[in-house]
Amino acid sequence: DITAAPALELRGIRKRFGDVLALDGVDFRVAAGTVHALLGENGAGKSTLMRIAFGLLQADAGTVSIDGRHMTSLTVRNASRAGLGMVHQHLSLAPGLNAAENVSLGGQGVYRPRQAMRRLRALAQQSGLDVPADARAGDLSIVQQQRLEILKALARDAKVLILDEPTAVLAPPETAELMVWIRRFCASGGSVVLVTHKLREAHAIADDITVLRRGQMTYGGHARATTEARLAQAIFPDVEPLPATLAIVPA
Numbered sequence: 001d002i003t004a005a006p007a008l009e010l011r012g013i014r015k016r017f018g019d020v021l022a023l024d025g026v027d028f029r030v031a032a033g034t035v036h037a038l039l040g041e042n043g044a045g046k047s048t049l050m051r052i053a054f055g056l057l058q059a060d061a062g063t064v065s066i067d068g069r070h071m072t073s074l075t076v077r078n079a080s081r082a083g084l085g086m087v088h089q090h091l092s093l094a095p096g097l098n099a100a101e102n103v104s105l106g107g108q109g110v111y112r113p114r115q116a117m118r119r120l121r122a123l124a125q126q127s128g129l130d131v132p133a134d135a136r137a138g139d140l141s142i143v144q145q146q147r148l149e150i151l152k153a154l155a156r157d158a159k160v161l162i163l164d165e166p167t168a169v170l171a172p173p174e175t176a177e178l179m180v181w182i183r184r185f186c187a188s189g190g191s192v193v194l195v196t197h198k199l200r201e202a203h204a205i206a207d208d209i210t211v212l213r214r215g216q217m218t219y220g221g222h223a224r225a226t227t228e229a230r231l232a233q234a235i236f237p238d239v240e241p242l243p244a245t246l247a248i249v250p251a
Contacts, residue, residue, distance in 0.1 A: 005068025085153025095138030
């Protein structure tokens, strides 16, 4: 629905670290119910932009809106309350605590172990992300740890998920499973920002794609309206594109 408020919108975002201009007036808009891939090489500004969206960093200029609500005071707590969740590339679980305890961290009220276990099991079943509630986080596989991070966000009623390089440590079958889950989450009304440098992966799953290069947007539009070759040029404009067909030289 083009008349619906965007799930996440950033306008004119600028961020400087000393002499380095990390983001130079970036606009970024995620339509509700879609997968939006944020592409770019390492250092392009992708994670910085999303850390600003989630309240982990403060922009020098620009505005952030979540589900149509302008965030005048953007903190992690306020972003979470507005329905934004973020799963970082480097997972932030407490390894000595079990899964249910990790999900409950940062919550309010008295911690009740049985209630926390029941809640996590129900959430895991509802979302299709199977994680043993009583297992120590440090004993879980990397796939289970990632699922637990997603469950932490869902436990806080996240409607928009930022997944920062989620497939960097996954094998191809595990990546395929995650992609199926992402599409299912969006079909149920959620929205996903997929931060990645994997061009083919982004083009295959995303509805929309934004490319950043050196803190500036070099492409923004529908995935179907572009090709992998054009996206590669947006990421690496100084690299000569390969011809569509390569001559095969006989041995």
